[in-house]
Amino acid sequence: MQTKRNALLWAMCAALIGTAGLPALAPRAQAQGGKTYVMKLSTATVNDTQHEWLKRFAAAVEKDSGGRIKGEIYPASQLGSIPRQIEGVQFGSIQAWMGPPEFLTGVDERYEALSAPGLFTSPDQAVRVISDPAVRDMILGLGANKGLIGIGIAPIGPSSIATRKPLRHLADFRGTKIRVLASPFQLEMIKRMDASPVAMTLADVLPALSQGAVDGALATITVFTTMHYQDAAKYVVETDQPYLNSIIVMSRKWLDALPEDLRKIVRDDADATSREIVPFVKEFFARQREAWQESGGELISVPAAEHTAMIGKISSVGNDLSQGKTDLNKAVMTVFESAKRNK
Numbered sequence: 636m637q638t639k640r641n642a643l644l645w646a647m648c649a650a651l652i653g654t655a656g657l658p659a660l661a662p663r664a665q666a667q668g669g670k671t672y673v674m675k676l677s678t679a680t681v682n683d684t685q686h687e688w689l690k691r692f693a694a695a696v697e698k699d700s701g702g703r704i705k706g707e708i709y710p711a712s713q714l715g716s717i718p719r720q721i722e723g724v725q726f727g728s729i730q731a732w733m734g735p736p737e738f739l740t741g742v743d744e745r746y747e748a749l750s751a752p753g754l755f756t757s758p759d760q761a762v763r764v765i766s767d768p769a770v771r772d773m774i775l776g777l778g779a780n781k782g783l784i785g786i787g788i789a790p791i792g793p794s795s796i797a798t799r800k801p802l803r804h805l806a807d808f809r810g811t812k813i814r815v816l817a818s819p820f821q822l823e824m825i826k827r828m829d830a831s832p833v834a835m836t837l838a839d840v841l842p843a844l845s846q847g848a849v850d851g852a853l854a855t856i857t858v859f860t861t862m863h864y865q866d867a868a869k870y871v872v873e874t875d876q877p878y879l880n881s882i883i884v885m886s887r888k889w890l891d892a893l894p895e896d897l898r899k900i901v902r903d904d905a906d907a908t909s910r911e912i913v914p915f916v917k918e919f920f921a922r923q924r925e926a927w928q929e930s931g932g933e934l935i936s937v938p939a940a941e942h943t944a945m946i947g948k949i950s951s952v953g954n955d956l957s958q959g960k961t962d963l964n965k966a967v968m969t970v971f972e973s974a975k976r977n978k
Contacts, residue, residue, distance in 0.1 A: 670703065671702070672705070672893065672897070673704075673730075674704050674731070675731075676692070676693060676706060676707065676708050676729075676731050676733070677710075677731070677733075678709075678712075678720075678732065679716075679734055679836075679838070680711065680734075680837070680862070681862075682861045683857050683858070683919070684789060684790075684791055684881065684915070684916050685733045685789075687912065687919075688909075689706075689708050689710070690708060691911070692904055692905060693706025695908060696904050699904060700897055700900050704901070716836050716838060718738075718836065721739065725781060725783060727888040727889050729886065730889050731883055733881050734882070735880070735881060736749060737817065737818035738816060738817065742777070742781045744819075745777055746777055746882070747818045749764075749770075749774065749880050750816075750820050750878075751820055751952060751953030751967055751970065752820065752821075752824045752950060753946055753953075754970060754974055755793070755877075758793070758916075758920070760977055760978060761790050761878050762913055764973045764977050765788045769973055774788060775788070775882075778884060782887050782888060783886070784884065784886075784887045784890050785882055785883065785884050785885075786883050786884070786905035787905040788882050788883070789880065789881045789883070789912050791857065791879040791881055791916070791920075792856070792878065792879065793855070793873070793874075793877075793878050794853055794854060794855055794875065795855060795856055795872060795874060795875075796852065796872045797844070797854070797864050797868040797870065797871050798850060798871070799844060799851065801870045802872055804937055804938070805937055805944070808829055809829040809830065810829070810830070811830045811831070812831045812832075812848075813828075813833065813852065813853055814832075814834075814835050814840050814851070815832045815833065816834065816853070819956055820877070820953060821853060823956055824949045825853070827948045827952070828948075830851075833848075837854075837862075840854075840862075841862060845866075856873075857919065857923045859927065860927055861923075865930045869931060869933060870932070870933050870935055871927060871932060871933070871934050873934055873935065873936050874942075876946070876949060883905060883909075953967040954967060954971075
């Protein structure tokens with residue numbers, strides 16, 4: 636009888652384990668394997684190419700990861716000035732930042748190679764160059780020893796200069812103060828145009844224009860329209876130099892902590908987004924030129940002969956300023972060689 640009772644108890648235990656034990660264990664395993672990662676994405680602009688890239692990227696990663704990575708987008712410098720955003724990515728409090736690589740020259744001066752004046756002559760050529768593995772891999776590989784991993788590059792377009800007064804000839808720039816990015820190449824370019832460069836972060840530009848602290852600002856038409864520069868500086872001189880691109884740098888600490896399958900999803904989706912954004916960039920840029928004029932702004936082109944003379948003066952900036960700096964000069968030569976191959 637005792638033996639029968641023991642057998643019955645063992646059977647009951649087995650039944651309980653089979654019906655209750657396994658379902659109880661399954662949710663715990665699922666919770667452990669389904670950890671959710673928050674991905675904060677930051678940029679200084681809003682409703683433009685950078686903002687659009689981040690939205691597309693976040694949506695793709697969330698979909699492809701099955702919701703294991705949740706993207707949060709913070710445009711218009713919501714997470715601080717550009718230097719603070721970059722520091723946040725280095726420290727891991729922000730997962731990725733998108734903006735012109737010139738802002739990263741304090742991390743590695745080679746980041747400014749793509750902004751060398753005279754490098755590009757058309758938007759299509761710019762796309763071919765930043766897609767060239769020799770260029771793309773070099774730029775994205777910078778900053779790894781400073782906590783930054785490049786995951787993508789997107790074209791923005793040729794620069795213009797928004798000014799408070801109409802400047803219809805290059806000689807009109809003489810003595811003016813022009814805002815630039817914190818890039819030696821841009822500083823030197825403006826000097827060669829006989830103007831005084833003033834480096835400042837994007838959030839400070841519109842107030843400086845409104846108050847007359849600067850006479851103009853170097854950026855792209857897409858910045859001038861989306862940031863509503865019309866009231867402060869209604870004239871845009873289309874110098875077309877330099878061309879601007881945006882880089883997306885991610886926190887190395889955060890990326891390395893992801894499971895291998897999620898790291899691959901992040902990298903693959905960043906690469907796909909960078910390729911798929913190109914048609915949007917072209918359409919958006921063209922539309923912003925129209926929007927500027929529709930809002931009462933004026934687009935100015937200097938005479939062709941003057942523009943050619945300007946290109947002649949500024950095209951050697953990259954090579955001149957990189958002399959004696961082996962790594963920087965090599966980076967400059969790499970992008971110029973690619974530009975020649977990809978005319």
